[in-house]
Amino acid sequence: MPDSVAPETGVPADFEVTTWRGGFGNQVGPIYQRFSADGTWARGFLVTDKHTNGFQNCHGGMLMAFADMAFGSVVTYELHRFWVTVRLVTDFVSSAQLGEFVQGNAVITGTEDDFVTVRGHIWTGGNSPQMAGARTIMTGTGLFKMLGERPGQSPLDVQAKPQKAL
Amino acid sequence: MPDSVAPETGVPADFEVTTWRGGFGNQVGPIYQRFSADGTWARGFLVTDKHTNGFQNCHGGMLMAFADMAFGSVVTYELHRFWVTVRLVTDFVSSAQLGEFVQGNAVITGTEDDFVTVRGHIWTGGNSPQMAGARTIMTGTGLFKMLGERPGQSPLDVQAKPQKAL
Numbered sequence: 287m288p289d290s291v292a293p294e295t296g297v298p299a300d301f302e303v304t305t306w307r308g309g310f311g312n313q314v315g316p317i318y319q320r321f322s323a324d325g326t327w328a329r330g331f332l333v334t335d336k337h338t339n340g341f342q343n344c345h346g347g348m349l350m351a352f353a354d355m356a357f358g359s360v361v362t363y364e365l366h367r368f369w370v371t372v373r374l375v376t377d378f379v380s381s382a383q384l385g386e387f388v389q390g391n392a393v394i395t396g397t398e399d400d401f402v403t404v405r406g407h408i409w410t411g412g413n414s415p416q417m418a419g420a421r422t423i424m425t426g427t428g429l430f431k432m433l434g435e436r437p438g439q440s441p442l443d444v445q446a447k448p449q450k451a452l
Numbered sequence: 453m454p455d456s457v458a459p460e461t462g463v464p465a466d467f468e469v470t471t472w473r474g475g476f477g478n479q480v481g482p483i484y485q486r487f488s489a490d491g492t493w494a495r496g497f498l499v500t501d502k503h504t505n506g507f508q509n510c511h512g513g514m515l516m517a518f519a520d521m522a523f524g525s526v527v528t529y530e531l532h533r534f535w536v537t538v539r540l541v542t543d544f545v546s547s548a549q550l551g552e553f554v555q556g557n558a559v560i561t562g563t564e565d566d567f568v569t570v571r572g573h574i575w576t577g578g579n580s581p582q583m584a585g586a587r588t589i590m591t592g593t594g595l596f597k598m599l600g601e602r603p604g605q606s607p608l609d610v611q612a613k614p615q616k617a618l
Binding site: 312314337342358376 | 474475476477478479480501502503504505506508510511512513514516517518519520521524536537538539540541542543544547
């Protein structure tokens with residue numbers, strides 16, 4: 287889903303801008319996404335002045351908002367459904383600094399009827415939290431309720447491939 | 453802490469604008485606060501277009517960001533300390549609609565060294581979640597680490613009065 291809006295300086299080249307322009311997405315975005323050749327994906331955002339707290343780090347509220355978007359995206363990207371959040375648990379591991387590009391994703395840990403549980407990760411410093419130089423910013427879990435079908439948002443289909451551990 | 457910025461239409465008269473203008477506060481605010489004669493307090497915000505998700509309700513990410521601010525405020529207002537968030541658990545009970553004024557606060561459930569645990573509540577429809585017509589939007593718990601002293605942010609002092617249950 288390429289977009290006509292040019293990425294900000296500091297955004298990795300393999301990320302594209304999401305098309306989410308309305309409401310809250312416009313306030314806290316742009317939000318980026320990548321779908322990599324190895325089958326992994328992530329959402330991301332660049333910490334700019336508008337995300338800062340009084341310490342000039344990324345505000346914890348922005349990290350929580352991003353966790354909702356990044357963890358929930360697994361339902362959009364891999365199960366192709368709309369969703370609402372039921373419960374999120376977020377552990378703040380380290381701060382995100384002004385100018386850092388922050389990535390996040392999640393892996394599905396279970397589905398039961400229309401409910402999905404996920405384990406999520408937010409980090410900076412590379413395309414995987416295990417890379418040398420990468421730093422974990424937040425970990426957590428989520429419970430989401432699936433709504434109607436939402437095709438066409440990603441090339442991924444979790445039902446057609448083994449799930450990858452984060 | 454009165455402020456020269458006039459409240460938006462739809463904000464209850466007993467709320468005043470907080471002075472938080474920088475960074476993320478400017479993006480998602482204005483954020484309001486009240487300190488009532490009965491010893492209770494709350495933070496609040498009016499759900500406007502900039503907070504909406506694709507369903508035209510308040511985005512869950514904004515509710516999480518507000519939970520961080522509202523739950524953590526108990527450390528500012530009652531213990532008069534700066535703080536950082538360590539862990540938040542947020543349960544999404546119902547949605548907040550465009551145009552609704554959302555309130556949130558928290559009660560301290562424990563302190564140990566520099567760590568504070570709290571129980572929080574976010575609701576709409578009155579100055580208490582127990583009022584007729586009020587509706588709970590989110591409940592949760594928080595763990596915060598206290599930093600240096602931060603006097604002058606509120607008239608409250610939890611060490612000088614019994615804690616109120618929410």
